[in-house]
Amino acid sequence: MRNDLEGPATTTAAPPVPGRGRRGRARSRGGLVGRIARGALLVAALLLALFLLLGQLQAVLPVSWWSPFLNVLPIELFLLVVAIARDALGSWALVLAALALGAGVFALRRHGRRRLPLALSAISGTALLLALATTTVQVISVHGATGQWFLFSPATPASATGREPDRTVTYATLGGEQMKADLYLPETASASAAPLVVSIHGGGFISGSRGPTVYTSWLADQGYAVLDVDYRLATATEHTWNTADADVGCAMTWATAHASEYGLDMDRVATFGGSAGGNLAINVAYKANAGTLEPSCGKADQLPKVNAAIGAYPVVDLSTSVGEGAYGKESGDWYVGGDPAQYPERYEAVDSVNQISKDAPPTLIVQGSRDHLVFADHTEAFADKLTTAGVTHSYVELPFMEHAYDSVAADIGTKATRALTLPWLQEYIGG
Structure with a gap:
């Protein structure tokens, strides 16, 4: 029986639990x-x-x-x-x-x-x-x-390509294609013409183009004129093994024809390139001096004597390199048209060892010891052939460096290559 005097039933609210509610859910x-x-x-x-x-x-x-x-x-x-x-x-x-x-x-x-x-x-x-x-x-x-200490390189982890060229010229029209070259000229005025460095880009003969690098405007700042050239690239159906060096020769005849216009001293000329460009820098220099280079424009007697050649990680032994990696095989198939067994004469024409003669200019070669594209063993073997032939040269192997070590930043490989290149040019083409 309900007792009315007790009043309505009451309940006691539980105390709030920390961490619950809006604030707790937010936390x-x-x-x-x-x-x-x-x-x-x-x-x-x-x-x-x-x-x-x-x-x-x-x-x-x-x-x-x-x-x-x-x-x-x-x-x-x-x-x-x-x-x-x-x-x-x-x-x-x-x-x-x-x-x-x-x-x-x-x-x-x-x-x-x-x-x-x-x-x-x-x-x-x-x-x-x-x-x-x-x-x-x-x-x-x-x-x-x-002889130099480079204790921390690069100074900043960023790209270090140089300034844009002073001029871009069309040096020829070949196969219906306008061939371009960039000119980098010394900024300091001089009464005499500047020695010329012909710069040749890499890319496995199938890619790449002229453009600012860690060397182009840097060389101009050291007093050298730089002609950075394009050449016809190979495709799966167009094999340029016999035109690439001829195109570089063509650009050199253009330089001869326009030397007075741009202040170029064609009696002091060097070639410079990396990878495929290193192959062409060496082959063009050796063939031009031996009288076996046929330029794809101009005349052979317009080709200057090359006083120095510089190759960074150069593809000097394409016959062997094509069998050591997938990219090398593709480059060989496109550039030459197949493998060495199919076209031995073509590979003989592009392998640098076959271009060595008594007229070969002093040659500087810089190679990374851990190059997985152009093995250092082959580059060193080529340098040994230069020794046997009595060609003045220097072979420097940079420990632990990869192919194209100088393509992005002014790292220790870039600084070493610059430090080696400058005295080489000063000794053999002045400046």
Whole structure:
């Protein structure tokens, strides 16, 4: 029986629980976002550490160990991109590896010995030790070759290509195509004409073009006129093995015809190029001096005598290089038309060793020891042939450097090549 005197039933509200309600849910979401962000940063640091470690492993392991991967074009190109980026970073790899290691150590102290922080610490620590070793050896080796110390290179991890050219000219129309060349002229006024450096781009004979590099305007700043030339590139159906050097010769006859207009001293001429451009720099110089170069425009008697040739990681032995990687095979198929077994005479015409004669000019060759596209062994063998033939030359091998080490930034390889190039030019073409 209900007792009316007791009044209505009452309930006691529970006290608020911390962390609940709008403010608590906001803190919870904020904590989740923070954990996701920290996890993403750890993953990014791990990917960076893996990139640094792969680049260092390519630097220290023999090139032959990577041969199975070089025959698969996407893998070969990926490895080349990683190694070229490693060279462009130079000493900055030490900074990045140290930052990645610091992130790993911080995560270990905060979260304990979990797999991701452990992996990050181990990988970045290994990359840091390898980068320290390779950088130290490079600095000491470059000092031995140049007499200069480059303790931290590049100064900033950014592109270091030079200024735009002073003139762009059409030096000929060949096969219905206008052939262009860029002129870089010394800024300082001089009563005498400037010595000329003919710059020839690389790209496996199938790609690439003229354009500012780490050398073009730099050479002009040292007092040299630079003619940076295009030449007809090969395609799957157009094989330019017998026209590429002729096109460079054509550009040189244009320079002879316009020497007084632009202040070019055609009695002091050097050729300069890297990779495929290194092949052409050597072959054009050797053939021009031997009287066997037939330019694709102008006349052979308009070709200047070449007083010096400079090749960086030059493709001096295409016959062998085409069998050592997928990109080399494609270059050979397009440039020459097939492999050496199919066209031995064509390969004989493009391999630099067959162009050596007593008239070959003094030749400077700079090569990376861990070049996975143009193996250093072949370049050194070519230098040995120059020794046998009595050709004045210098062969410098840069430790741990990849192909096209100087294509992006003024790294230690670029600085070494500049430091070697300038006295070579001063000795043999003046300036």
